[in-house]
Amino acid sequence: MxxxxxxxxxxxxxxxxxxxxxxxxxxxxxxxxxxxxxxxxxxxxxxxxxxxxxxxxxxxxxxQQNTLNGAVLYAGKETFKVDTGGTVAYILxxxxxxxxxxxxxxxxxxxxxxxxxxxxxxxxxxxxxxxxxxxxxxxxxxxxxxxxxxxxxKEYILTYKAEYDGAWVPDLHKAEVVFSTSSPRFFGWTVPYSERVLEVGIGISSSSRRNSTGAFGSFVQSAFAQQRVGNARKRAGYASIIPLSxxxxxxxxxxxxxxxxxxxxxxxxxxxxxxxxxxxxxxxxxxxxxxxxxxxxxxxxxxxxxxxxxxxxLHKAVHAYYSSVGERGFASMLRIMNVMGFNKFLGKYGDMDRPSLIIKRMFLRNLVK
Ligand SMILES: Cc1cc2nc3c(=O)[nH]c(=O)nc-3n(C[C@H](O)[C@H](O)[C@H](O)COP(=O)(O)OP(=O)(O)OC[C@H]3O[C@@H](n4cnc5c(N)ncnc54)[C@H](O)[C@@H]3O)c2cc1C
CATH class of the missing domain: 3.50.50.60 (FAD/NAD(P)-binding domain)
Structure with a gap:
């Protein structure tokens, strides 16, 4: 033994x-x-x-560097904002x-x-x-x-991220995620470290056969990113990899x-x-x-x-869904979720790690109604 x-x-x-x-x-x-x-x-x-x-x-x-009370998701013209009203996550x-x-x-x-x-x-x-x-x-x-x-x-997300000093930080306590189907299909994000320092990152599928550094370069030129870091100083940037299953x-x-x-x-x-x-x-x-x-x-x-x-x-299934529907499909889904008031539900009953708990809470809420 x-x-x-x-x-x-x-x-x-x-x-x-x-x-x-x-x-x-x-x-x-x-x-x-x-x-x-x-x-x-x-x-x-x-x-x-x-x-x-x-x-x-x-x-x-x-x-600890900062706290988050929610997130803002963007796809096409649609915006979906979740606010938990208190600290839901820490940035370390x-x-x-x-x-x-x-x-x-x-x-x-x-x-x-x-x-x-x-x-x-x-x-x-x-x-x-x-x-x-x-x-x-x-x-x-x-x-x-x-x-x-x-x-x-078999599949990975290729990432690239950098921190920017002197950035415009729209909300000190919210991370932002952007979905896009421009080539290569990607999701971009921002994470606020302080009132002036913002992390900007991008993830693309390894199956796209593109590199994340090039995709990051295009993302930073987008109107969304320029508004936030157009006049800021870039600190060192890093490429990395995330397993998808x-x-x-x-x-x-x-x-x-x-x-x-x-x-x-x-x-x-x-x-x-x-x-x-x-x-x-x-x-x-x-x-x-x-x-x-x-x-x-x-x-x-x-x-x-x-x-x-x-x-x-369940995380894998959600990833597969948003990868398959494309930007317009994802924007429609965000619109429906906004109309249904799902942002308020997530703000109150959401769990960043365990989607199974969100499903359970949805059923329980309906049962006790
Ligand atoms: C851009 C990006 C953003 C992320 N954001 C988050 C986040 O916000 N929150 C979160 O929870 N997770 C996040 N993650 C994921 C998180 O970083 C990883 O899940 C975590 O680091 C995995 O930890 P680990 O110890 O398994 O592996 P690692 O942190 O990768 O550590 C592996 C270690 O093994 C060593 N090593 C490798 N090969 C050898 C060898 N042959 N001999 C000796 N040593 C070796 C390496 O030097 C390394 O230190 C993110 C990942 C990326 C790429």
């Missing part, structure tokens, strides 16, 4: 798993090719739902958040070894060690997944995958921390069960799919 755990990837999800295991007295080491855990974290945004953060069990307060500095996760993992007793890149050969060698459970927490382009032969993720398998023998490596990401927004961290906690429980009580590691696969599989599928 295995005695120790090696995690490849000291992103937030690998660090969350390491902390949980160390707290249960498991011998755990996390490896990363980066020299600091905060390196490269600026590639992603830092929006976290309030309810999700409450479940994540990290003291994140020192990373991803670098500081990663450092806080690393601090908590270390304090719990996990070993964090930076500057160590695992090659395919080293991964296969670690897999052969019967004393070790190997975890791939190595992100969307997982070397662990490809070396061990996990099923592929979960892998068909996430456990093979003594190897398991968590976080982006497993595709545990909301296909609607690309948010991956809340689900990834929740799945990491399930992984920790299964690993402890295996090492201490000889239970099968495959329980992880069953448990995380039972807990979050439906919600991740």
């Amino acid at each position: 295995a005695k120790k755990v090696e995690i490849i990837g000291a992103g937030v999800i690998g660090l969350t798993l390491a902390k949980e295991l160390a707290r249960s007295g498991i011998d755990v080491a996390v490896y990363d090719s980066k020299s600091r855990v905060s390196d490269n974290t600026a590639k992603a945004s830092g929006i976290f739902s309030k309810s999700g953060l409450a479940r994540i069990d990290v003291d994140w307060k020192a990373a 500095d991803r670098g500081i958040f990663a450092e806080l996760c690393a601090k908590e993992a270390k304090e719990a007793g996990a070993e964090i070894l930076l500057g160590k890149r695992f090659t395919r050969e080293q991964i296969l060698e670690a897999k052969r060690d019967v004393d070790t459970i190997l975890v791939g927490a190595d992100g969307a382009v997982s070397t662990v997944a490809s070396a061990v032969g996990f099923p592929e993720i 979960t892998r068909k398998r996430t456990v093979i023998g003594n190897v398991l995958l968590v976080g982006d490596a497993a595709g545990q990401v909301k296909a609607t927004t690309g948010g991956g921390i809340i689900f990834g961290a929740a799945c990491a906690r399930i992984a920790a429980k299964s690993i402890v069960g295996n090492i201490k009580h000889g239970k099968p590691l495959s329980l992880y696969e069953k448990e995380w799919r039972r807990a979050y599989g439906l919600d991740l599928k």
Whole structure:
């Protein structure tokens, strides 16, 4: 039976798993090719739902930059605004958040070894060690997944984002999302960091065979973006990638995958921390069960799919819908939602992470009417 755990990837999800295991007295080491855990974290945004953060069990307060009380969606001439009337999400500095996760993992007793890149050969060698459970927490382009032969993720969102200083920020507490079917079909977003600093980003499907940097260049020239950042100074920009579906398998023998490596990401927004961290906690429980009580590691696969599989599928279905209807179809849908007052419903009963809860609340409301 295995005695120790090696995690490849000291992103937030690998660090969350390491902390949980160390707290249960498991011998755990996390490896990363980066020299600091905060390196490269600026590639992603830092929006976290309030309810999700409450479940994540990290003291994140020192990373807070701003709060959100809703969002505005645009498609064609249609605008759909959701206002919750209070804080629904936090915007965190991803670098500081990663450092806080690393601090908590270390304090719990996990070993964090930076500057160590695992090659395919080293991964296969670690897999052969019967004393070790190997975890791939190595992100969307997982070397662990490809070396061990996990099923592929076929579609990704290619992203590009940049921060602008001296921008016009229309609402300090709302994120904005723009849907467009101009070529390539994309969604763009803005995230307000302060009254003068705005993040602008874009996501396109990997199936479009275009690059996100070029698509971003066109988006920034649009009237929408020019109004916000036309006179602002661009800080560094970053291209990255988001998996659009979960892998068909996430456990093979003594190897398991968590976080982006497993595709545990909301296909609607690309948010991956809340689900990834929740799945990491399930992984920790299964690993402890295996090492201490000889239970099968495959329980992880069953448990995380039972807990979050439906919600991740619902996000995928919404993504597939808005990708297929095009801008006019999406604008019509927003119009209908406005007429039905669905924005007010979402403002009151919405949940950024769990669409299954929104559906339940809709049924319950109708039942008690
Ligand atoms: C533009 C963009 C915006 C986003 N916005 C949000 C958001 O607002 N909210 C949200 O919740 N999520 C967001 N996400 C998604 C979120 O960033 C990811 O879900 C999250 O970072 C996944 O964490 P992870 O630990 O699984 O992987 P990662 O953060 O990718 O970490 C993987 C780590 O593995 C290391 N690694 C990889 N290969 C090796 C190797 N062979 N050897 C050693 N180390 C290796 C890497 O250096 C890296 O540190 C966004 C993503 C993008 C691209």
